[in-house]
Amino acid sequence: MRTEVVAEEERDLLTLRLDWRGAKPPASAEVGMGYLQKGLRWIPSYRVEILDGGKVAVRLQGTLVNELADLEDVTAHLVVGVPSFEFAGSPDPLGLQGTLARLSPFFQNPAGGGLTNAALGSNFVITQQASRMGESRGGGGDGGGGAPGDEGAGGGGEKAEDLFLFTLEGITLRRGERMVVPVSEAVLPFEDAWALDLPFTPPPELRRDNRDPRLASLMRLLSRPKVMHRLRLRNTGAAPLTTAPALLLREGRVLGQGMMTYAAPGSEVDLDVTAAVDIRVTKSDRETGRKPDAVTWNGNRYGRIDLAGTVTLENRFDRAVTVTVTRWVLGAVDSVEGGGTAEAVSIGEDDEWAGTGGSAASPPWWTWWNWPHWWSHVNGAGRITWSVPLEPGERKVLGYSWHYLWD
Secondary structure, three states, rough: OOOOOOOOOOOOOOOEEEEEEEEOOOOOOOOOOOOOOOEEEEEEEEEEEOOHHHEEEEEEEEEEEEEEOOOOEEEEEEEOOOOOEEEEEEEOOOHHHHHHHHHHHHOOOOOOOOHHHHHHOOOOOHHHHEOOOOOOOOOOOOOOOOOOOOOEEEEOOEOOOOEEEEEEEEEEEOOOOOOEEEEEEEEEEEEEEEEEEEEOOHHHHHOOOOOOHHHHHHHOOOOOOOOOOEEEEEEEOOOOOOOOEEEEEEEEEEEEEEEEEEEEEOOOEEEEEEEEOEEEEEEEEEEEEEEEEEEEOEEEEEEEEEEEEEEEEEOOOOOEEEEEEEEEEEOOEEEEEEOOOOEEEEOOOOOOOOOOOOOOOOOOHHHHHOOOOOHHHHEEEEEEEEEEEEOOOOOOEEEEEEEEEEO
């Protein structure tokens, strides 16, 4: 048979030279390789079933997305946590010479030493990894996935420094395919909680000339506050709860969907169920006075605008509830009624200064206006908190006052 070659192609190959330390080399050798590679992800989600006796069944499942390579009977380690791979985007120097030659300028140090900005900016966190090797060599990113307590149908969990890993055996998944696997299940205690969050609004002087139609939608939204019914879960298991969507059910009926947030073992987490329509809320704010040239700062004079507000709660449930009310204001709090407490917070530094639930970010409308350069010099933000017990049919009015400065 005559062999004809249509085209010749040169390829660089890596050759392994094994050290047998003087022994006779066997006919074959098993060689393993470990490396970081993007393309295999897992997405966690929860099913939370409310049981009798103040318990919930928390079931974690993971959706595996394979955009890497065909997997056959592999061991996958699903990771909870945020591992650090400082040089995840940098190839190992053991790579092929052609590739190394093209990348050599990438590794050159600048005049001051250390890595270049390009090198630092090219590092990415590899999220998850599946491996045939026996050791846990996963990565995890942005909370990864996880569940509390007992071993689940998908496998057991183990602590690895600041990470938590769930191990799944016998995973077969072709490239481009997805699959949903049960990961863990546990029964946790919970208690009902009710919360009312009232964010601040931009001062009238700032928004007076703004004709943006989004402003009308914003004011309508803020004028209809609602008490949220939440489940306060206590993580009594050995593994953390991770950030993931959670579907809530009772007796097979869907109650709603919320976002589970991270909770370490032994801590608590609130999971929103739905708006508590049987707790009626009315909020009213009014201006009570203006004093021109009230404060002089850096040669500039500022007027003082005084305001007062009330929040009215009415319990239409047939049982007693306790509502945690948080009211945010721009400026400084002057007085609080109804047993509440007030504290000044630093704009942009406090975790919840804008009522954003711990994102440490300003509200979406913050950039709609050009805030005066002096605003943060003479104004701060205040947070008022009440814990309000309400008997069936009871109605309570919470009062407060505050002020801010304007040029």
